[in-house]
Amino acid sequence: MNQPDPTVYPGETRPGPATRPGTGSGNGAARPADAFAPSTTPERRVLADLPSYAEAQRLVDHLSDSGFPVEHVRIVGDGVRTVEQVTGRLTKGRAALAGAASGVWFGLLFGLLFTLFVVAGLAGVLVVLGLSALLGAAWGALFGFLAHAATRGRRDFSSISGLEAERYRVEVDSGFADEAARVARDLDGNG
Numbered sequence: 001m002n003q004p005d006p007t008v009y010p011g012e013t014r015p016g017p018a019t020r021p022g023t024g025s026g027n028g029a030a031r032p033a034d035a036f037a038p039s040t041t042p043e044r045r046v047l048a049d050l051p052s053y054a055e056a057q058r059l060v061d062h063l064s065d066s067g068f069p070v071e072h073v074r075i076v077g078d079g080v081r082t083v084e085q086v087t088g089r090l091t092k093g094r095a096a097l098a099g100a101a102s103g104v105w106f107g108l109l110f111g112l113l114f115t116l117f118v119v120a121g122l123a124g125v126l127v128v129l130g131l132s133a134l135l136g137a138a139w140g141a142l143f144g145f146l147a148h149a150a151t152r153g154r155r156d157f158s159s160i161s162g163l164e165a166e167r168y169r170v171e172v173d174s175g176f177a178d179e180a181a182r183v184a185r186d187l188d189g190n191g
Contacts (some may be wrong), residue, residue, distance in 0.1 A: 044074070045177040047184055053077070056168040062187040068180060072173040077165025090158045095148030096141040098158075103140015107132040138148045 050056045056075045064070045088094075111132025115125045172180040 018070045042173040044171040045174050047172045047180050050168045057169050059170050066183045067086050068183050072176045076169045079166030084159045084161045086157050086159045088158050090156050092148050096145040100137040100141035101134040101145015104133050107136015
């Protein structure tokens with residue numbers, strides 16, 4: 001007995017493979033979108049297991065400098081985690097200042113677009129750009145202040161987020177692994 005698929009609700013249909021219309025055999029049939037993709041991914045071998053991204057980058061750079069086809073190389077990070085570096089205390093004043101700085105650029109962009117289509121003459125362009133920068137700074141400062149005030153002190157610091165891995169593997173497509181190992185040995189000998 002055929003059981004209904006529990007992930008498809010009554011009245012819904014499950015989409016089939018993505019297709020490119022009109023790319024079939026000439027009769028209007030569609031071909032799967034991945035028809036041009038390789039059928040398998042290349043088998044890879046680990047060239048090196050390194051503790052830092054800088055070392056992995058140095059190895060790949062050496063391969064590139066030696067003329068090795070680096071399009072067959074990839075760097076894989078293991079044990080990836082997010083790291084947030086606190087850069088300082090964030091007050092309402094600093095939030096307003098950061099908003100004003102962003103607002104200046106936003107205002108200048110709009111002012112530049114406006115001058116391209118409406119204003120003629122250097123003096124008119126400079127006046128419009130100056131006013132748009134001031135308006136952008138004012139609105140940016142207001143929004144920066146209000147956005148920080150809305151947190152009610154739950155986040156009174158600024159930070160930069162990034163990803164970091166515990167180890168980095170340099171992998172090479174199997175067909176190029178022996179040549180890559182030879183070139184990598186040159187780095188160890190000269191390094």
